[in-house]
Amino acid sequence: MIVAVVPCTDRTLWDEHVDRFQGHPQQLWGWGQTKAAHGWSVDRVLLVAGGTTVGCAQLLIRRLPFPFKALVYIPRGPMCSAADAPAVLDSLAAHAATRHGGVALSIEPDWDADSDFAGAVAAAGFRKTENTVLIPRTLILDLGRTDDELMADMSKSTRANIRKSMRSEVEFRKVASADELEQVLAIYHETAERAGFGIHEDQYYRDIFANLGEGSPIIAAFDGSRVLAFVWLARSGATAFELYGGVSVEGQKQRVNYGVKWAALQAMRADGCSRYDFNGLLNDGISDFKKQFAKHENLLLGTWDKPLSPLYPAYAKAMPLARRGLQGARRAVKAAAGRVRPAAARLLKR
Structure with a gap:
């Protein structure tokens, strides 16, 4: 299944889709609006296949020090069926990489740990991480x-x-x-x-x-x-x-x-x-x-990262600090960046 990523700029339409997919309140327009006023940028997208909207996700983007570019994070999302999850996650990861230059796409879905979604997330190339924002228990x-x-x-x-x-x-x-x-x-x-x-x-x-x-x-x-x-x-x-x-x-x-x-x-x-x-x-x-x-x-399923850059291992080491607000972590991220091989840094610039 080919899933297209379509931006959504209409608040009413967006919140209707969140409720249609029985989505979490941290996916509502107003939550993203608040985060956008406090250090993040927001990208709301519908996932469309064959003319049908099969999912949606509100992406929060936080700029990181060079060379990491950005973290792309989906709190308690995306929203879709378990059957559509692999294709939806693949399209979101590609969008996060090309549109935002993300070092990783980090998701904390509102899905149970023992649900069918667990296999879909792993199959889409995501890795379980303990760098958690929202507690799964x-x-x-x-x-x-x-x-x-x-x-x-x-x-x-x-x-x-x-x-x-x-x-x-x-x-x-x-x-x-x-x-x-x-x-x-x-x-x-x-x-x-x-x-x-x-x-x-x-x-x-x-x-x-x-x-x-x-x-x-x-x-x-x-x-x-x-x-x-x-x-x-x-x-x-x-x-x-x-x-x-x-x-x-x-x-x-x-x-x-x-x-x-x-x-x-x-x-x-x-x-x-x-x-x-x-x-x-x-x-x-x-x-x-x-x-x-x-x-x-x-x-719940917990926190999963899809690496989008060869710099992901260095980024992951700095992330525990970065998740506490990123200000104090900027020094740690920069230090990690200094340890990255120059060849990897050149790859990111391409």
């Missing part, structure tokens, strides 16, 4: 289940904390104003400092809220006009994906972080989503909290 809930069925998979104490917070005077609803958003950001700073993780500058989060619109709901616990806790999501037609969460000290005491998580599940079901992804599990306190909401875990 996660927890995904089926929102088609009833409340009782969802609660049955939770611990007894989790159910009790949810019911206690839902009976309180706290109101659970979507954030609707700029002032409420600023309260959310203040709590996120507080949570990050308490838990010891890094965050972006505030404008990044404001851009997500503005660019995704209804595709990025924030469910918050309110005591009057004060925000006590929140769950910030991105959602497509099928999938709700947790981006961020936080709780104030007062909110922790009242256990409203349990209630706001339950309210987020309810809200995403009401919005029509069929699956709810908690966005990664690590061996930390935040993950321990997430795991209270189900007895199972999910494993």
